[in-house]
Amino acid sequence: MDLNFSNDEQAFRQLVRNFIVHNLPDDIRHKVTRGLSLGRDDYLRWQHILHAQGWGAPSWPAAFGGPGWSATQQYIFDEESAAGGAPRAVPFGLKMVAPVLMQFGSPEQQQRHLPKILAGEEWWCQGYSEPGAGSDLASVKTRAIQDGDDYIVNGQKTWTTLGQYAQWIFCLVRTDTEVKPQRGISFLLIDMASPGITVRPIITMDGAHEVNEVWFDNVRVPVSNLVGTENQGWTYAKFLLGHERTNIAGIGIGKRELARLKRVAAQQIKHGKPLLQDPLFAARIAQIEIDLMALEITNLRVLAAEAERRTPGPEASILKIKGTEIQQAITELLVQAVGPYALPLRRDAMAEGYDGEQVGPDDATALAAGYLNMRKLSIYGGSNEIQKNIIAQMILGL
């Protein structure tokens, strides 16, 4: 057993780290490390820089323009990106719809969409969730009825993350109501500029506009935008959900936020000493750091196992539960570190170009918003309760 990365992998890590240090714009790094709001242009600017380097799609095979990295290299890239203050890759195009198109899409669909996703020219969003469906995805009700060369789509999607920026949405739609719920679903690509689409913001409790409702009112979608075979959408949906596992635990984000927590705790003074040296607070930080170490090793074990059998197993649920718990715990401690000065909720001061007065410690501006926003982690992507059901069923056999 060897728990060290190989020499090649360590060299690769250094390569990635150097690239990020020298190419990530300072203003973007500043926003990410302070938890400030990122806009569409921040994500795209970084995607363009990565694309120019040939790293626009770390998880794609070389045949489609990816760098052809191993799962471990992708993991290292994700970790270094997060720790170095780079924005997370917007997953909807790169990591969700693209693998589905590569596996099940027509050559025309692949040629039409993949290069634009890679180059950051078209923004995608996800049309899975519906009101009342939640984790029960098979119950989607949005209808698509064929009419000549078009489908006519009616219904509503929700929790559409960053849909306000998107040119395209990939949707699960019901094309057959007579069969078992999983059997009558299709996977459709829809141009957001189509007449009949309305995007409405959902404001979350941190005051942010990150998610949306998307309404479809007699939206005409060419049949050529159907991915694969009609009524086989459930298969593609499951493929998509099982596909991206290298970054589910958020190890890099955890390390970055842990570093932020230590930075804040070193600057706060308690009883004349840095809070970082306060026995109770230091123990709380230590517990998180230890949990994160254990999760990192677990994550690497899962990656190694997947490299051998190439099918992601229920271990992903462990990574999701523990990873989200750790990230949430860090936001809680950040709030505790600055105390009541974490309470001001100032969207204005988090926004681009704010040059008004600061309130409280330098690092405090986005702490309240960060804590509130991260409550979503244990809810979305299959709630942690659902993940525990998966563990009970698939690992414990209960």
Place this chain on the structure above:
Amino acid sequence: MDFTFHDEQNMLLETTRRYLGKDYDFAKRQQIIDGFSATAWQGFADLGLLALQVPEADDGLGGTPVDTLLVMTAMGEALVLEPYLASAVMATTLIAQLGTAQQRAALLPALLDGSLIAVPAHDEAGTRFDWTQIATRATPMADGFVLNGQKCLVAHASSAQLLLVSALLPDDRIAVFGVPCTTAGVRLVSYQTVDGVPASEVYLDQVVVTSDALFDHAGTALADMRDRALAAVCAEAVGILDKLLAATVSYARDRQQFGVVIGKFQALQHRMADMVLHCEQARSMSFLAAVRCTDADLAQRAAALSAAKVVIGQACRFVGQQAVQLHGGMGVTDELIVSHYFKRLMAIELQFGSTDQHLEAFAAQLKAA
């Protein structure tokens, strides 16, 4: 032991609840801009709520901390934004306790009828909100004082007319000064905190006040005010915890997933059972805090209040987070009251000392058996 409320107290709770239920529902609350509604404030005055802390000798109701507990519980249930705690509980208590006959006559009638809002301005940056540490200075001059310093997170300063500013006298005793917000040299940087309450950083730069602004010997009175306020927010938390539990249980009875109501899932039932435990433990400690917050035995008082704040802080965290979690995506939206309860609990957890601070304070008093 007697855990009952007498008839007048039950009436106080019901009247407050009835008023808030009718004139302060969630939709109306969401329309209140900058955290203050003059209509609601007048409503509180008409109900006598603003007179509760004013002694009978000053034409008030002379209420006890248990009366305050009942009102604050109702205020929590309705998520009242107005400065009831800051002005009607804290400032009023301080003025009633410290004021000369002249000062009481000048201020209490206006506080009682709602025409004056006064708020304490005590906390300072860099103190980790330790109430005994302040750096603001009051320098005597002919017929008055000059104040210099900075106060942080002063709740409702922007709605108030009078700030009760704590400052060190030349002999390092703490005094309180009544400073009208419009005084030259007072500058406010205002913002909202997560719970929707307006707050301000208050900068005092060569602020000149006359001698009659001085409330002297404030050390004990400030601690008394803090202790009553701590007990009051514990009661407010209980009002919120009950509402969150009820909302969650009701949601679990309605919400279907995979063809069953989610309340049928045993894992979620146990989670809600744990919420009940937290709520009941919190309620017990809110009673203890109300009864002990004016205790003459300071060690017993401090131990009870710290213990209460620990239990209630933990309940705030657990019940708040679980309520959001069990509501799923809807729980994190601005449109449900759930997220607003959650945010107020987050603030309460940090007000008047966090859970960790009180755990340490309690531990520091431990003696070998």
